[in-house]
Amino acid sequence: GAGVSQTPSNKVTEKGKYVELRCDPISGHTALYWYRQSLGQGPEFLIYFQGTGAADDSGLPNDRFFAVRPEGSVSTLKIQRTERGDSAVYLCASSLGGLADEQYFGPGTRLTVT
Amino acid sequence: AQSVTQLDSQVPVFEEAPVELRCNYSSSVSVYLFWYVQYPNQGLQLLLKYLSGSTLVKGINGFEAEFNKSQTSFHLRKPSVHISDTAEYFCAGGGGATNKLIFGTGTLLAVQP
Numbered sequence: 001g002a003g004v005s006q007t008p009s010n011k012v013t014e015k016g017k018y019v020e021l022r023c024d025p026i027s028g029h030t031a032l033y034w035y036r037q038s039l040g041q042g043p044e045f046l047i048y049f050q051g052t053g054a055a056d057d058s059g060l061p062n063d064r065f066f067a068v069r070p071e072g073s074v075s076t077l078k079i080q081r082t083e084r085g086d087s088a089v090y091l092c093a094s095s096l097g098g099l100a101d102e103q104y105f106g107p108g109t110r111l112t113v114t
Numbered sequence: 115a116q117s118v119t120q121l122d123s124q125v126p127v128f129e130e131a132p133v134e135l136r137c138n139y140s141s142s143v144s145v146y147l148f149w150y151v152q153y154p155n156q157g158l159q160l161l162l163k164y165l166s167g168s169t170l171v172k173g174i175n176g177f178e179a180e181f182n183k184s185q186t187s188f189h190l191r192k193p194s195v196h197i198s199d200t201a202e203y204f205c206a207g208g209g210g211a212t213n214k215l216i217f218g219t220g221t222l223l224a225v226q227p
Contacts, residue, residue: 003157004157033213035215040219041220042218043158043204045214045216048213048214055213056213056214059214091157098213099209099213100163100165102163103215
């Protein structure tokens with residue numbers, strides 16, 4: 001079946017602009033996760049959803065970052081007033097629900113802020 | 115607070131040799147541990163996980179890992195590597211009241227002919 005998909009695969013934007021990154025999870029997965037991976041680093045947790053609600057948003061670095069999942073499936077990560085330090089690969093994952101369940105990762109969106 | 119440490123950024127090894135990739139963790143709660151692999155230009159894929167029970171965990175592609183509570187380690191091993199095992203390997207941990215995973219910085223396994 002289809003895996004986790006993310007669009008766009010690449011996004012180049014100017015400093016100060018607003019961007020939206022989209023994630024389509026595996027059908028039936030109630031949990032959805034956002035991570036950020038900088039060059040030479042492991043994925044860094046940002047936020048995760050159980051259904052429509054954010055269950056843990058402790059990894060969002062500041063109030064420029066926001067994520068939604070209004071119908072419990074597709075999620076959008078929104079970044080306002082982008083900064084060069086936001087450049088990274090943004091990964092989305094989904095799972096059946098609990099921590100013990102495998103998190104299936106998408107291919108990521110490479111964000112470059114110039 | 116939880117943390118996961120992978121001290122080796124790169125491990126070169128010859129084909130058909132054994133390999134061990136090291137992972138240490140710290141946690142104040144019961145912990146679940148995972149190893150993920152990232153092949154070039156591909157997404158992260160789960161190799162194996164430890165939840166509870168037997169401390170020796172077997173995963174895909176001939177990999178295994180052993181949970182050692184006294185040494186707070188979860189090292190990944192394979193008795194004989196192939197060129198196709200060349201990839202970045204990430205150790206991750208989680209536990210407590212949240213589903214978030216804490217990842218290590220990764221180890222590049224470079225298999226040479």
